[in-house]
Amino acid sequence: MGNSNFNENTRVQVPAALHLCKLGYTYLDNITAYDTKTNILIDVFLNAVKRLNPSLSSQEVSLLFSKIVNVANNDDLGREFYQMLSSNSGIKLIDFDNPENNDWHVTTEFTCENEDTEDNFRPDITCFINGMPLAFIEVKKPNNHEGILAERERINTRMSKTCFRRFFNVTQLMIFSNNQEYDNESRVPIQGAFYCSSAKGKAFFNVFREENKTFVTNYPYQEITDDDEYKVLKHRNCVVIKNLKEYQTNKDVNTPTNRIITSMLSKERFLFLLRYGIAYVERKVELEDGTQGTTLQKHIMRYQQMFASYAIRRTLNNGIKSGIIWHTQGSGKTALAYYSVRSLTDFFARKNIVAKFYFIVDRIDLMEQATDEFAARGLIVHNAKSREELMKDIASRSITQNNEGKLEIMVVNIQKFKEDKAKVQVDDSYSTNLQRIFFIDEAHRGYNPKGSFLANLLEADKNAVKIALTGTPLLKEERESWRVFGDYIHTYYYDKSIADGYTCKLMREPVETIYKEKIEDILDKLAGSVKVKKSDIDRNKIIEDESYLNALLDYVISDFRRFRREQNDNSVGAMIVCKTNPQAREMFRLWQERFHNAEKIWQHKEEQIGMAAEPMTLPSGYRPLTASLILHDEGDKLERKEYIEGFKKLQEVDVLIVNKMLLTGFDAPRLKKLYLGRSLDGHDLLQALTRVNRPYHDFKYGYVVDFVNIKENFDATNDRYLRELNRTSDGTGSGQSNIANDVMVTKEEVEAKIRQVKSVL
Numbered sequence: 149m150g151n152s153n154f155n156e157n158t159r160v161q162v163p164a165a166l167h168l169c170k171l172g173y174t175y176l177d178n179i180t181a182y183d184t185k186t187n188i189l190i191d192v193f194l195n196a197v198k199r200l201n202p203s204l205s206s207q208e209v210s211l212l213f214s215k216i217v218n219v220a221n222n223d224d225l226g227r228e229f230y231q232m233l234s235s236n237s238g239i240k241l242i243d244f245d246n247p248e249n250n251d252w253h254v255t256t257e258f259t260c261e262n263e264d265t266e267d268n269f270r271p272d273i274t275c276f277i278n279g280m281p282l283a284f285i286e287v288k289k290p291n292n293h294e295g296i297l298a299e300r301e302r303i304n305t306r307m308s309k310t311c312f313r314r315f316f317n318v319t320q321l322m323i324f325s326n327n328q329e330y331d332n333e334s335r336v337p338i339q340g341a342f343y344c345s346s347a348k349g350k351a352f353f354n355v356f357r358e359e360n361k362t363f364v365t366n367y368p369y370q371e372i373t374d375d376d377e378y379k380v381l382k383h384r385n386c387v388v389i390k391n392l393k394e395y396q397t398n399k400d401v402n403t404p405t406n407r408i409i410t411s412m413l414s415k416e417r418f419l420f421l422l423r424y425g426i427a428y429v430e431r432k433v434e435l436e437d438g439t440q441g442t443t444l445q446k447h448i449m450r451y452q453q454m455f456a457s458y459a460i461r462r463t464l465n466n467g468i469k470s471g472i473i474w475h476t477q478g479s480g481k482t483a484l485a486y487y488s489v490r491s492l493t494d495f496f497a498r499k500n501i502v503a504k505f506y507f508i509v510d511r512i513d514l515m516e517q518a519t520d521e522f523a524a525r526g527l528i529v530h531n532a533k534s535r536e537e538l539m540k541d542i543a544s545r546s547i548t549q550n551n552e553g554k555l556e557i558m559v560v561n562i563q564k565f566k567e568d569k570a571k572v573q574v575d576d577s578y579s580t581n582l583q584r585i586f587f588i589d590e591a592h593r594g595y596n597p598k599g600s601f602l603a604n605l606l607e608a609d610k611n612a613v614k615i616a617l618t619g620t621p622l623l624k625e626e627r628e629s630w631r632v633f634g635d636y637i638h639t640y641y642y643d644k645s646i647a648d649g650y651t652c653k654l655m656r657e658p659v660e661t662i663y664k665e666k667i668e669d670i671l672d673k674l675a676g677s678v679k680v681k682k683s684d685i686d687r688n689k690i691i692e693d694e695s696y697l698n699a700l701l702d703y704v705i706s707d708f709r710r711f712r713r714e715q716n717d718n719s720v721g722a723m724i725v726c727k728t729n730p731q732a733r734e735m736f737r738l739w740q741e742r743f744h745n746a747e748k749i750w751q752h753k754e755e756q757i758g759m760a761a762e763p764m765t766l767p768s769g770y771r772p773l774t775a776s777l778i779l780h781d782e783g784d785k786l787e788r789k790e791y792i793e794g795f796k797k798l799q800e801v802d803v804l805i806v807n808k809m810l811l812t813g814f815d816a817p818r819l820k821k822l823y824l825g826r827s828l829d830g831h832d833l834l835q836a837l838t839r840v841n842r843p844y845h846d847f848k849y850g851y852v853v854d855f856v857n858i859k860e861n862f863d864a865t866n867d868r869y870l871r872e873l874n875r876t877s878d879g880t881g882s883g884q885s886n887i888a889n890d891v892m893v894t895k896e897e898v899e900a901k902i903r904q905v906k907s908v909l
Contacts, residue, residue, distance in 0.1 A: 192279030226317030262311035295338035425449030470614035591616035620831035743772035
């Protein structure tokens with residue numbers, strides 16, 4: 149009987165609107181005075197702004213309103229409006245410190261209409277703060293056709309229309325839910341509750357997982373009166389469902405939709421996200437005509453960044469001034485540092501303390517990368533050109549002021565000070581109103597706790613806050629990261645980042661049997677030629693031999709060609725990890741030699757090593773594969789930088805040949821195939837493997853061709869990290885025993901799973 153009364157509105161929309169009322173929002177069922185260009189509720193806005201800024205006259209408040217309507221039409225993803233909204237000085241549009249000093253409203257089916265055409269859309273639920281429609285929610289009933297995918301396509305279409313620009317420039321947060329639990333196996337959001345901010349291209353749908361176990365159930369919800377409930381039901385024309393059992397079930401605070409609403413739209417959380425959780429990222433790009441242009445993106449804080457931000461504040465409030473953020477590679481640690489600069493500036497300002505920020509790296513390329521990332525997000529970035537410049541800045545009590553009122557950070561490369569034994573002294577004894585904050589990047593890289601410049605630096609200001617960032621903390625005795633930097637402030641491991649779609653699973657590919665036999669045969673011959681037992685041979689000399697490397701190249705080239713064909717994507721790149729520098733140099737020489745004659749190479753008989761059944765002919769548009777050699781003692785820094793940029797951006801380089809370089813901190817999403825020719829262990833192994841785990845196009849995996857049989861090392865390493873994760877003090881450890889399967893799979897396992905699914909179907 150009840151089913152005929154239920155649809156997506158009554159199942160999800162009405163319970164969600166009522167849930168917002170429980171969070172302290174007031175339901176509006178009759179909106180008349182609003183600005184049709186932006187959907188701002190005019191009277192509510194004018195009254196709130198006047199209340200928050202008593203010195204403003206009514207005329208000045210009206211002028212401010214006109215200005216907002218104007219800037220909402222900018223082609224800037226709402227950047228100018230957001231700067232006004234989140235500003236901590238000048239005119240206040242929101243009281244971020246006192247949630248109850250703002251007006252909170254919610255309504256349903258509030259039309260966003262374009263005055264010039266008939267085009268319009270109606271978000272299922274719109275949330276207002278001080279009359280400004282800053283969030284909306286789109287809901288679908290469970291098991292709807294295409295899941296959330298159709299919703300994503302729809303929102304991308306709407307955002308691309310200039311006639312709706314004003315609405316999306318004002319809206320800061322969008323939530324989409326079909327009231328189901330997440331399907332962690334899918335790279336594409338099919339079911340669950342997702343959130344995003346506005347975009348010029350495609351919006352990225354973020355997963356939200358509440359980490360505070362009791363936050364949703366123990367939230368101090370307000371009681372809803374019968375009159376309030378009747379108002380919502382009557383407005384949605386469904387009073388008839390009030391006493392039905394399914395409706396009562398859908399009102400539960402623990403439904404997927406209601407959970408994300410409490411997690412993101414409860415007053416304190418929503419204000420935190422609005423104040424600190426949005427970043428405009430502007431990058432320089434090369435346009436098709438060869439000139440320089442810029443791209444602008446709007447990012448919203450990922451849930452692990454939000455909880456890490458809260459954890460940092462909690463740690464500082466408890467009087468602890470150092471610790472580790474353990475977030476897997478690719479999960480946005482530099483962005484977290486940016487959000488933290490904003491969050492901690494206010495945190496200390498409330499205590500009448502001025503915060504001064506430093507970001508410490510241990511390689512020049514990482515210094516440049518971090519500098520670019522912070523500058524793209526709008527920070528003023530300084531680099532210390534010399535030891536004296538850095539010492540002067542650290543000893544100085546002044547905060548460099550720029551005319552634009554932008555926040556600042558100094559990015560420092562510790563490497564150049566490695567041998568420095570001189571002590572730095574900072575005299576802060578006469579005042580406590582300055583707080584230095586050091587972010588130590590890639591903290592797994594064995595910053596020596598004794599006798600290094602880092603030790604001197606941290607000793608110089610014992611009052612400094614030290615936040616170490618790493619995806620793989622060191623676990624070896626006496627050098628364990630937590631001994632150097634303190635306990636874990638927050639953790640976020642691979643299994644979560646894979647389930648959330650921020651990184652890809654890894655697929656381990658064994659070397660084909662026929663090739664293995666060939667390589668063993670070559671090794672035997674090489675061993676025999678020096679007439680000693682195989683175990684006594686200098687193995688490095690063998691693997692640097694031309695005949696061995698030619699066989700290796702046969703395999704890599706043929707396999708990489710096949711990989712691109714199978715994936716139907718010629719933009720993907722590869723990396724070959726060699727065992728020694730001489731091996732890498734010889735491989736590069738042979739590579740160059742081979743591709744000197746493209747046609748000859750293409751017609752090389754691939755079938756000899758079992759990679760193809762028929763001879764190949766040169767296709768139209770064929771070009772030789774290009775490689776770059778990246779070694780610390782090969783070429784100068786500028787040359788290496790050019791090669792790396794060529795690989796990252798321009799796709800001029802197909803393959804990187806390396807030994808120890810670029811195995812940590814190197815971020816190139818198009819790198820999707822790793823040929824691992826050197827045995828690695830511990831954090832070195834995880835760091836190397838995760839070079840191929842960044843999302844790229846529709847790839848579900850990063851691929852690792854395993855020449856050295858890493859499975860045992862990988863399982864042991866993962867086990868060590870899992871044990872460490874489960875002893876962390878913050879309680880966010882995964883607690884899973886099969887975590888290795890969540891991170892890396894084999895081709896056979898995937899094929900078996902496909903067969904299993906087919907048989908079920």
